[in-house]
Amino acid sequence: MAVTDELLVKTCKNMIKTILFCLESATKGTIYRIGSTPDLQAVRITSGIRVEGAEEIRWGLPSDSDYNFPGKSWEQYKDMPGRVLEAMGWCVEKQKSWTADNPHEDVRSVGKQLRGEIEDFHHMEPVLVRKMDLYGESASAIEYPNDWQGSPIWQDTDYVVAAVIKIHFIPHSIKRDDRSTLVIRELSRSLGTELLTLHFRENLYRAQKDFVRQRLHSCEILAHELRNAFIKFGFIFSAVNALVGVLREEWEARLREIAPEKEWKDSILKKLNALLRERMETQAIGSRCETAARTLLADQEELASVSILPSQAEQWIRNKLHSRWSRLLADCPAWESDRAEIESLLERLSQAIRLGTKKEIISRLTGLPEEIREQWPRLVYSHFTGDQAQLLGEVIKLLNHPQMPLHHRHQFAKAFRSFKALAEVVPEVEERANRIILSLRYGSPTEALTSQLLDAQPISEESAERVKRDGESLSLSE
Secondary structure, X not given: OOXXXXXXXXXXXXXXXXXXXXXXXXXXXXXXXXXXXOOOOEEXXXXXXXXXXXXXXXXXXXXXXXXXXXXXXXXXXXXXXXXXXXXXXXXXXHOOOEEEOOHHHOXXXXXXXXXXXXXXXXXXXXXXXXXXXXXXXXXXXOOOOEOOOOOEOOOOOOEEEEEEEEEEEOOOOOOOOOHXXXXXXXXXXXXXHHHHHHHHHHHHHHHHHHHHHHHHHHHHHHHHHHHHHHXXXXXXXXXXXXXXXXXXXXXXXXXXXXXXXXXXHHHHHHHHHHHHHHHHOOOOOOOXXXXXXXXXXXXXXXXXXXXXXXXXXXXXXXXXXXXXXXXXXXXXXXXXXXXXXXXXXXXXXXHHOOHHHOHHHHOOOOOOOHHHHHHHHHHXXXXXXXXXXXXXXXXXXXXXXXXXXXXXXXHHHHHHHHHHHHHHHHHHHHHHHHHHHHHHHOOOOHHHHHHHHHHOOOOOHHHHHHHHHHOOOOOOOO
């Protein structure tokens, strides 16, 4: 039976105290726990001795008992031919009491008689528990221990032995089936019921702990998966910024048309690339200088091919181009003669990446309405994040302007509407998911959690419908 040691000892002490106070001739009480089948390990739990002349009980276990922890297994105390018989074996196997009302002739205390000891007058009572109460439907699957003849015990009874009570008496104050033994028998049933209750309580406690542990584990898994899912939803703004980059390229292309005299990013990078290639051809293939030049060339070609914000381009130039050019000029003399030109080009490149925001150039776009000239650069030179989702509405408004000179502007607008709907839905879903996870993690009552789910407002139908409608037409090639 699953009962914690502390509760078991407390329960056994209460039972011994009750018996000793009820029976004036009782002097000592001991309770043994009988373990699970098939071992039936018998272990002394506690002993109590009445203090003579006082309403007090002294507790403790004798130091030299075979039944002190770890006790004796069924194979060690059961009846066997040639073995000294023990009252414990009788009580467990037969599920019947044993009364030693004449210890001098007690066939089950021969061990003490052989050692020159005389057993006390005592009564031993098995504590029975119904199999069905303890095991339920699995009672039929119990593995019963065998007697000395190899036959399973307890098959023909409805009970198992959970414990054995042993009560010592003043000499000649006890007889078989007298009032004292009947009282002990009745109290043993009470102990059986209490042990069964404690067993169920312990199992419930363990089940609750397992449930809490599993619930927390499930919450961690769910939170981890949701966290990963919401991280992946970050693609929304990556895609938004990529589309905004296309609009930015369109904007800068129009500015290049009206200001061809300006030195733009592409032309400067072409000159830097040409300087690299010209000197790189003189370096041995695989040499340190050739490798460094090739890496720098790849960085410059990548910068020319991407559309990024001026602040990002500035970091690229500072962290990649300036540092790599500085190392190349320091380690490779082949480019030393071009140092002044290279440094000048890098300085002009830092200025060229901001030409798209220069008002003196923008003012030349006289063919565009004022609101487009003001909104287009402001929006395409913004970085879109979850905190700036409202800007998506302004982008959509700009694309829907009848004088917006952009091919496929309707397809762009559809794409941005879908992204806007997703951007509005995801935080709402994340907040609701976090609320439910916290409810599960901290054990909110089922009714409260159910109420949260039932009372929660559905995801905006307008947003959901817009995602469904516009998601069918995201292709920009239409």
